[in-house]
Amino acid sequence: MNTIIRTKGLCKSYHKKTVVKDLDLTVEQGSIYGFLGPNGAGKSTTMKMLLGLAKPTAGAIQIFGKTMNEKNRISILANTGSLIESPSYYGHLTGEENLKLLASMKQVPEAQVEDVLSIVHLNGAKDKKAAHYSFGMKQRLGLAGALLGNPNLLLLDEPTNGLDPAGIQEMRSLICTLPERFGMTVLVSSHLLSEIDQMATHVGILDQGELLFQDSLSALHESSRPNLRIHTTNDKKASRIFKQMGFATSYENQSLVLDSLSDASLYEVGKQLYAQEVGILRIAEDEASLEDIFLKLTGRSLS
Template identity: 55%
Template sequence: MSASAIVQTQSLTKTYAGIHRVNKVDLVVGEGEIYGFLGPNGAGKTTTLKMLLGLIKPTEGSLRLFGQSLSKQRPFILKRTGSLIESPSYYGHLTGLENLRIIQRLRNAPDRNVDEALRIVRLENQKDKKTEQYSLGMKQRLGLAMALLSFPKLLILDEPTNGLDPAGIGEIRELIKSLPGRYGMTVLLSSHLLSEVEQIATTVGIINEGNLLFQGTMDSLRRKSSTSITLKTGNNAGAERLLLTQGYHPVQNNGRLELGDLDDAQVAGINRLLVAQDIPVIRIEEQSKSLEDIFLELTGKGRSL
């Protein structure tokens, strides 16, 4: 167990009808991180989060939160954890404030927490409205307020921007980004939207078909998006033979030569070399893999986000 890890799993597995929905996942969420758990719909994100909260039992493997085993220290762990999984639960015939009061009593939280949670999610002017009259976005905000009510050390959110309009998504994004600094929270959130995770997370885990394919900082993921020079000439075969003699390693792909990451001086030298050998240079392009490209490579290009 890592000393600074708030969440750590080892070979965490959940099997239904002989199919691994989560397969030997080793998740590590460090203290103070915003961990983006990214994957297509049906990848195993929600199942993993439910196991972390004890809502479903793992088939195999172990998990520890705050350095403790959930099976042995469940009250200790859950007292320090807030969550919003799938869709928020509420009593439709009660107002938003009345719903929060119920959570307040369960959490033994002070009155000021209720006021602060409503203010954070911007429901203070809608608190006396029955929740059955709330829009989908307002219900999502109420669920987030419930998760925040005790100002937990660990906040687990499953698709937290679901149902929000673009302005609301931006507000919730900025809120989540502020939580580690303002309240000392560690945030673990799932999403199928790479653009959202990219803007909010400090660390990312990419899961697909139950398998954790990547785990690391956002910066380490971005470093995978290295640039590459591609070259199109009037004689690609001749250009390839010539460049091989000069220590380059071109790869033919769709009528172009891929040369990897080169600096400006190398590109200029290659251009001079080819022209001097009467090989016409038609096009030189610098290409880089976007995070979207990397995500699709990891999860399979045919799979929709």
């Protein structure tokens, strides 16, 4: 698998305040990389550096195997689409006119305008002035503009921010189709854990400018062992049995809670409970949510 984005020791400081610190980012081809972190974590600043809109204080950026610098920036951006912060548009022009103007600036065939309007489901509103678009429609117009030119890399900064639940679902569904339909690699930032959990194949967790975790989404979930919840006919006695067998428990919401056990250990526990006349009424495994994992990594909730 090819690496599309690689940064090494990337740093950015404003007025002696470090916003991004020693960032080593790796984004593989065909992935949807969820760039996760609270507001102010440095996500937008990182994306601006990847696009050459902000100059790094230190470190290096490689995109498509090329070093991001003044010499290579134009050729890199020619194959990159982006939607950073709020979408730009001319309110007095229709959605279609905005895209035709952008197509001309990007030097891509005007025929692509109809294609991207179809992808973002704006065909029916293409003749409506952009100023009269809803916020969700403006976001989709911005995404359509980013898709012009069939870029291999797409950078989306908080694309669901400010959308209603239906708009979030629609934007998420659109993004999820891009790698398979068009072979795109997507770097999408968000402070919404649920969005990244449902959309990304890989994830990087950024907090206060530092990368705390980077791997596949499945590896992130696997790194946090799930809890086991057991409710018995005599939880106090069951707790003593667990302790005798070397398993620490706590008591929450009328259930004993302990770290997940192997099948063999759970079998032995069941035999001991049965032998001492303690019946198992309910048993469940609680897989940690992305919220739980973030709290474990940072010591605070994501808001």
